[in-house]
Amino acid sequence: MDDPGTFSSELVLRAGWWRQFVQEAVAVAWSAGTVVASWIVWARWERAVELLVIAVLLSAWCLYAGASWVRRGLRRLRLFRSGIPTLVLDDLGARVRHPFGNLDGAYLAWTECAAVVVSRPPTAGRVPDSFRAYVELVPLAPDRVEGTPSRADQRTGILDRSPADVRMVWLELTGVGRTAAEAAEWIRARRPGLTVVDSLGGQSARTE
Known part of the structure; x- marks a missing residue:
């Protein structure tokens, strides 16, 4: 556990x-x-x-x-x-990596996080069915994210974003691991005061 x-x-x-x-x-x-x-x-x-x-x-x-x-x-x-998790959240920050990319991933401290977005990819029907939701940790500024962007990052096509913009996007891989809803629930419970915009549950709220 x-x-x-x-x-x-x-x-x-x-x-x-x-x-x-x-x-x-x-x-x-x-x-x-x-x-x-x-x-x-x-x-x-x-x-x-x-x-x-x-x-x-x-x-x-x-x-x-x-x-x-x-x-x-x-x-x-x-x-x-x-054996390396694709998403790790703790009291200090979040580490995210693409399952098909760099195993080191990217890191963002909670003090540098402006908000969290939980949603479905905008490219429905044009991406693998395995990716049905994502969690994005939005930094206060791009340079607050630790991690090197990659042109081969598959998340750029899934979200229609640049390699630098998708470093802190975690994809829910259907059939393995945890879900985006579970990640959002953990963030709400452990990070009071952080804005969580959740379109999966049809809600946009600041955690209390």
Whole structure:
């Protein structure tokens, strides 16, 4: 369990994550079966050019889908093996890191935090379904955040923001770790006086 004075979001597998993995595996297996069937049809029947083109296209698509699935699986394995939380909140400040980026992340002291925003990404439908909410710790000034921006930071595309602006954005990764609502609840309980703007719960309030 967490220390009462610390909130930590570690990447721990949940049932939803396994379901997604199994669904992807079934899709890849079905695609591979379709490719095998298309080649059998071409070999046993007329060996028409049209059938050959279809078989080749299906094979190329299957190879692409399978390679993508393997890459995602290896990336997830690396994430879980890292053992480093994506979000840590304590009495001094907050440390945030992107699960697919720099393991060191970025840090902001509470004394340098102007507000906290809890919301859903504005790019719904254009980002992975895994990212359904985020928590942003807004600094008093950009230079108050400790951490180096990265052009490869995936959060820039999810939020349509610059690399420097997204350093203190924590993404809720569906199926693993904690939720944005849990993080907001911890902040309200432990940081009295800090403004929390929460569009998930339809509320905007200063914690008491």
